[in-house]
Amino acid sequence: xxxxxxxxxxxxxxxxxxEYHAGLSDRPVRAPVQPGSVxxxxxxxxxxxxxxxxxxxxxxxxxxxxxxxxxxxxGFMAYFPANAAPASMLAEQVANAxxxxxxxxxxxxxxTEMEExxxxxxxxxxxxxPHFSGTIHDSATTATLSAILTMRERTLDWAGNEDGLSGxxxxxxxxxxxxxxxxxKAVRIAGIGQANLVKVPTGADHAMEVEALxxxxxxxxxxxxxxxxxxxxAGGTSIGAFDRVGESLTVAKTHNLMTHVDAAWxxxxxxxxxxxxxxxxxxxxxxxxxxxxxxxxxxxxxxxQFLADPAPQVRTLGLRPDYLETxxxxxxxxxxxxxxxxxxxxxxxxxxxxxxxxxxxxxxxRVRNHVAWAEEACAALEALPGVEITTRPSLSLFSFALRxxxxxxxxLLQRLNDDGRVYLTQTRHEGRxxxxxxxxxxxxxxxxVMLLPRLVEDFA
Ligand SMILES: *Cc1c(COP(=O)(O)O)cnc(C)c1O
Numbered sequence: 001x002x003x004x005x006x007x008x009x010x011x012x013x014x015x016x017x018x019e020y021h022a023g024l025s026d027r028p029v030r031a032p033v034q035p036g037s038v039x040x041x042x043x044x045x046x047x048x049x050x051x052x053x054x055x056x057x058x059x060x061x062x063x064x065x066x067x068x069x070x071x072x073x074x075g076f077m078a079y080f081p082a083n084a085a086p087a088s089m090l091a092e093q094v095a096n097a098x099x100x101x102x103x104x105x106x107x108x109x110x111x112t113e114m115e116e117x118x119x120x121x122x123x124x125x126x127x128x129x130p131h132f133s134g135t136i137h138d139s140a141t142t143a144t145l146s147a148i149l150t151m152r153e154r155t156l157d158w159a160g161n162e163d164g165l166s167g168x169x170x171x172x173x174x175x176x177x178x179x180x181x182x183x184x185k186a187v188r189i190a191g192i193g194q195a196n197l198v199k200v201p202t203g204a205d206h207a208m209e210v211e212a213l214x215x216x217x218x219x220x221x222x223x224x225x226x227x228x229x230x231x232x233x234a235g236g237t238s239i240g241a242f243d244r245v246g247e248s249l250t251v252a253k254t255h256n257l258m259t260h261v262d263a264a265w266x267x268x269x270x271x272x273x274x275x276x277x278x279x280x281x282x283x284x285x286x287x288x289x290x291x292x293x294x295x296x297x298x299x300x301x302x303x304x305q306f307l308a309d310p311a312p313q314v315r316t317l318g319l320r321p322d323y324l325e326t327x328x329x330x331x332x333x334x335x336x337x338x339x340x341x342x343x344x345x346x347x348x349x350x351x352x353x354x355x356x357x358x359x360x361x362x363x364x365x366r367v368r369n370h371v372a373w374a375e376e377a378c379a380a381l382e383a384l385p386g387v388e389i390t391t392r393p394s395l396s397l398f399s400f401a402l403r404x405x406x407x408x409x410x411x412l413l414q415r416l417n418d419d420g421r422v423y424l425t426q427t428r429h430e431g432r433x434x435x436x437x438x439x440x441x442x443x444x445x446x447x448x449v450m451l452l453p454r455l456v457e458d459f460a
Pocket of ligand 1: 262
């Protein structure tokens with residue numbers, strides 16, 4: 001395959017992409033395949049001789065799309081969305097063509113400088129204070145890990161990086177039980193340990209109890225532990241819980257603790273001023289993460305971390321061996337020093353394309369529609385006999401269950417997902433099996449969302 005073939009096949013791929021998207025509604029959302037079926041269809045060994053692109057393409061069409069769950073399907077209401085605007089796909093195509101590794105300014109000046117500008121555009125779009133700078137990671141998990149490593153090193157005055165953790169006091173991180181499992185993963189990887197992640201109780205509103213946070217910190221100090229940081233939940237994954245961000249930050253600051261706000265999903269909604277009360281006080285945070293790849297149309301992967309002061313994180317993660325020095329340039333940003341991996345993709349490009357192709361007003365309209373449709377679907381479900389709303393919409397996420405018990409609710413979920421027109425997932429809330437409804441796909445429509453109450457009425 002040469003560069004002329006690339007031209008030919010890129011056009012074939014572009015035609016395929018347009019047809020794939022146009023035909024999504026005709027496919028079942030969730031892959032209707034059994035585990036092992038794709039493996040069984042693949043040869044056991046790689047080919048010795050080159051194969052034609054015709055053959056590769058034919059096998060792709062035969063094997064892959066039918067064995068995928070279609071995240072861009074209008075009926076996808078599972079997990080959180082990973083939505084992809086057409087303008088984002090285009091940006092990824094040209095980024096793929098340049099195939100740059102954007103670890104340093106000099107390996108990718110446009111990528112580095114555009115990343116700085118896009119982080120600034122998004123900071124302003126979300127209504128955050130102008131002192132925030134930031135960077136783009138692959139995922140919120142990595143951003144949260146970066147923040148927790150920084151909490152560790154800041155507390156140990158950077159002795160952990162040098163000497164390791166043995167002999168150090170117990171570091172303690174605080175978060176509510178509504179925070180994402182990426183926080184658990186981060187304390188494990190950071191060597192802090194699961195036992196030192198203090199899950200602070202939540203109140204009836206599912207927010208971390210700030211008095212309980214304060215007492216937990218004081219109790220740890222009294223026994224000689226070293227509190228290191230607080231992770232604050234702004235839109236939890238299970239039911240969309242929000243901590244009282246400002247009050248939690250105040251407690252953390254009283255004890256000189258570093259703070260990280262996980263707004264991976266809900267952060268995108270903050271382009272709409274009317275939702276910002278949900279994270280009131282957020283400007284006091286040290287670190288904030290949100291995923292434009294969830295709800296803003298810049299496709300996976302794209303997680304933006306805002307930092308009040310990047311210096312502690314750069315001191316924690318940055319290394320500059322001789323072979324990474326940029327000769328004669330001291331005033332430039334080398335983003336690999338802000339993040340865990342050295343190598344980096346050109347992720348800012350899709351943000352630039354998306355923000356320009358739809359404008360903030362176009363993006364706000366999408367978010368507002370999703371919130372309104374979630375409320376409408378919730379009201380329609382509530383009107384059905386036998387259906388109970390278990391958590392009210394938090395932005396565009398709510399949950400429901402059948403009154404006659406977990407087994408019936410689980411059977412309903414199976415039926416809905418086997419039907420193929422919608423796809424939903426479950427969570428456990430207050431001991432019950434409940435169905436999560438998460439609205440937010442780029443090309444979802446009111447009709448696609450309102451199909452859900454009709455299907456529930458038919459199946460329940
Ligand atoms: C999705 C999500 C994450 C994890 O995001 P990744 O980018 O997949 O690592 C973390 N926290 C919250 C609140 C989320 O919704």
